[in-house]
Amino acid sequence: METGVNKAAENMCTENKNAVENSAECGTVPGNPADPQPYLASKFELSHQDLKMYSPLTLAYIGDAAFEIVVRTVLVRRANRQVNKLHRMAASLVSAEHQSKMVAVLEPYFTEEEAHVYKRGRNAKAATKAKNASITDYRRATGLEAVMGYLYLKGDYHRMVDLVELALERV
DSSP, rough: OOOHHHHHHHHHHHHHHHHHHSSSGGGOOSSSSTEEEEHHHHHTTTHHHHHHHSSSHHHHHHHHHHHHHHHHHHHHHHHOHHHHHHHHHHHHSHHHHHHHHHHHHGGGOOOOOHHHHHHHHOOOOOOOOSSSSHHHHHHHHHHHHHHHHHHHHHHHHHHHHHHHHHHHHOO
């Protein structure tokens, strides 16, 4: 079965190479293969944006997903558990209350740039309210997510993972 899937993907790449001069569709984007962003940019014709131009809530939006994928990856790789158990564990780790505690640990380790992004995210006025958290925890969590989004869009995955590791170890 796997061979059939691989053959189909190979055929699609071969067919698409004729239609597209850049062979990005077949995974040959120059640069670091661990960085999905150049591939995404080439596939969807995304232009480069100055990260300082993004609103802090936009950074928090993508940062929420980036943070959660790191946490879920850690949980899945540590143990093959039932999905509902994984979900409960992940939900507790990505909750605003838990993220607020993580900020208390991480704030002294933020670079000047990260501290600036954090403060912008924390102070942003969101249209939504915290469902199961205090306003303070919600805002601190939004600041952390803004930092995660900034690092993700910057392509600084090592820094993002290092901060998550530090927070998970100490909270």
